[in-house]
Amino acid sequence: MGVVRRVLLDKRVLTGDSIIHRLDPRPKFFFFLWISVLAYVFYDYVLTALFLLVILALAAAAGILRRILLVLAVIVLPGFAFAIPILSVLFPWNETLMFKLHILGFELPLYYEGFTWGLSWPLKIAVCVSSALLFYLTTEPGELIALLFKLRLPYKFIYMVTITLQLIPLLLDEIQTIYQAQLSRGLRTKANPVKRIWNFLALVIPLTLSSLMKVQTRAIALESRGFSAPVRKTCLYDIRLRAGDHLFFSAMIAVTLLLAYLYLLYGFSPIVHLKFYYVAG
Amino acid sequence: MEAVVSFEEFSYSYPTREDVLVDIDFQVHRGEVLGVIGPNGAGKSTLCRCLNGLIPHFYGGRIRGKVIVAGLDTQEHSTAELSMKVGLLFQDPIEQLSGVALTVEEEVGFGLSMLGYPKEVIGERVAEAIERVGLKGLEGRSPYELSGGQQQRLALATVLAMRPEVIALDEPTALLDPIGKYEVFGVLRELASEGSTLMVVEHEIEELAYIADRILLLHGGRILSIDESKRVLSEVSRLKEIGVDPPSVTELTYLLEREVGVALGEYPTTLPEAVRLYGEVLRS
Numbered sequence: 286m287g288v289v290r291r292v293l294l295d296k297r298v299l300t301g302d303s304i305i306h307r308l309d310p311r312p313k314f315f316f317f318l319w320i321s322v323l324a325y326v327f328y329d330y331v332l333t334a335l336f337l338l339v340i341l342a343l344a345a346a347a348g349i350l351r352r353i354l355l356v357l358a359v360i361v362l363p364g365f366a367f368a369i370p371i372l373s374v375l376f377p378w379n380e381t382l383m384f385k386l387h388i389l390g391f392e393l394p395l396y397y398e399g400f401t402w403g404l405s406w407p408l409k410i411a412v413c414v415s416s417a418l419l420f421y422l423t424t425e426p427g428e429l430i431a432l433l434f435k436l437r438l439p440y441k442f443i444y445m446v447t448i449t450l451q452l453i454p455l456l457l458d459e460i461q462t463i464y465q466a467q468l469s470r471g472l473r474t475k476a477n478p479v480k481r482i483w484n485f486l487a488l489v490i491p492l493t494l495s496s497l498m499k500v501q502t503r504a505i506a507l508e509s510r511g512f513s514a515p516v517r518k519t520c521l522y523d524i525r526l527r528a529g530d531h532l533f534f535s536a537m538i539a540v541t542l543l544l545a546y547l548y549l550l551y552g553f554s555p556i557v558h559l560k561f562y563y564v565a566g
Numbered sequence: 567m568e569a570v571v572s573f574e575e576f577s578y579s580y581p582t583r584e585d586v587l588v589d590i591d592f593q594v595h596r597g598e599v600l601g602v603i604g605p606n607g608a609g610k611s612t613l614c615r616c617l618n619g620l621i622p623h624f625y626g627g628r629i630r631g632k633v634i635v636a637g638l639d640t641q642e643h644s645t646a647e648l649s650m651k652v653g654l655l656f657q658d659p660i661e662q663l664s665g666v667a668l669t670v671e672e673e674v675g676f677g678l679s680m681l682g683y684p685k686e687v688i689g690e691r692v693a694e695a696i697e698r699v700g701l702k703g704l705e706g707r708s709p710y711e712l713s714g715g716q717q718q719r720l721a722l723a724t725v726l727a728m729r730p731e732v733i734a735l736d737e738p739t740a741l742l743d744p745i746g747k748y749e750v751f752g753v754l755r756e757l758a759s760e761g762s763t764l765m766v767v768e769h770e771i772e773e774l775a776y777i778a779d780r781i782l783l784l785h786g787g788r789i790l791s792i793d794e795s796k797r798v799l800s801e802v803s804r805l806k807e808i809g810v811d812p813p814s815v816t817e818l819t820y821l822l823e824r825e826v827g828v829a830l831g832e833y834p835t836t837l838p839e840a841v842r843l844y845g846e847v848l849r850s
Binding site: 447448451519520 | 615618620624644645646647649650652653654656658661662663664665666668672675676677678679680681682683684685688724728
């Protein structure tokens with residue numbers, strides 16, 4: 286929770302004036318979708334690593350590299366730790382033997398296909414997560430609302446997205462208050478795991494009830510302010526595409542064309558030329 | 567005088583609670599400040615919820631009679647439609663924030679944006695409402711960074727920006743510290759002096775005595791009395807009987823008359839009035 290809170294929720298400290306911050310949210314959002322799709326189109330760990338490097342370079346330019354690396358360390362490193370050893374041995378399409386491990390008198394063959402597969406998947410996840418964070422951490426909430434308006438999404442959906450981001454810190458504060466209240470009423474935190482799960486209910490039940498009551502009050506307050514009025518809502522925020530945004534879009538189009546050429550020429554694994562076929566192949 | 571709010575033989579039961587309001591029949595006139603007092607559970611908050619159609623559209627329940635607000639029957643018009651006619655202010659300033667506005671300015675404009683007003687109109691009305699509640703200079707501040715009193719004034723600004731014909735305030739100072747209460751009542755006094763139509767549910771009877779033209783006394787969902795505020799607040803024994811504290815100066819005068827035999831001839835309900843009356847007695 287600590288890392289997530291630091292990276293995702295303490296967002297106000299990330300307001301910056303870098304070239305990435307100044308971009309319109311549309312190219313940044315499109316970049317997130319674009320690079321995530323590319324990461325899944327190509328089964329090439331070198332290319333995926335290159336995508337990740339590009340994102341990290343942009344994150345560095347935006348001054349948020351440390352935060353993104355922190356999240357990747359929590360989400361992606363365990364992926365490598367589990368996927369590489371297991372798939373190197375047990376991947377169904379294993380055929381190219383790299384070397385054999387000798388453990389406790391057993392011989393464990395490690396295969397190239399499983400190894401690269403185990404390397405690729407956490408990298409793909411890293412590309413999606415880091416590009417999403419790049420968008421989220423460099424986009425002001427107002428710009429996000431404007432973007433969702435431009436996408437012509439229903440206002441209830443827009444509200445749902447934005448309220449989630451705004452209210453999570455308040456919810457965490459509420460948890461803290463209930464936790465402290467329960468502690469002062471004798472809740473034991475140093476107990477065996479079964480007891481701890483039982484104790485967890487002492488937090489969850491009051492939190493759920495208080496949240497439901499707050500939701501009802503907020504719903505009433507929103508209704509009283511015309512939330513359900515059947516009219517097109519006015520967006521209070523402006524976003525505008527500038528020269529830098531067009532340049533960013535152009536770069537994405539150029540890279541797409543280059544990658545399409547590579548795909549047609551070499552297939553889904555242009556750099557490492559993997560020898561196995563994906564299940565569909 | 568023209569009636570802006572009209573309760574006509576109105577009775578209401580929640581789906582889970584019977585007879586919360588019974589035979590309610592009164593009017594609020596344009597430019598009038600009506601104070602609503604009564605012990606806990608008297609039906610004061612329910613009365614407010616009837617004004618903008620939350621009852622019956624949100625809460626359901628059984629209704630007899632009618633509530634007409636600015637010519638609209640609340641049973642036939644949605645809460646969204648009524649939001650232009652009635653502004654409702656709640657106890658907890660935090661819970662009535664939209665949750666999506668990043669600044670004071672955006673929070674005030676939220677309601678108007680929900681009703682699809684053009685940006686220029688929103689800008690004008692927001693500036694005006696912020697000025698009226700004395701939050702000028704804090705437009706760019708996050709609503710969550712304001713003090714309790716400022717947050718409640720912000721909530722009041724969100725209501726004022728909609729330019730409703732009547733504003734109902736449901737214990738707007740209940741959760742505020744003394745400074746916050748002072749700030750909010752300061753704005754209410756100004757609104758009252760400008761001729762706004764207000765219906766104020768409040769336990770702070772001392773303060774209510776300053777702004778209310780009339781007071782409605784509720785008990786057990788029924789109207790016990792509705793009259794000029796001085797008359798209602800002077801019924802000290804009746805108020806005490808149902809657990810409502812009259813203003814201190816009124817109670818003091820009542821006790822002096824009953825226990826010491828010193829009668830002023832009338833009961834003061836505000837401090838300046840008490841100073842005048844006691845001054846006259848002491849001088850004579």
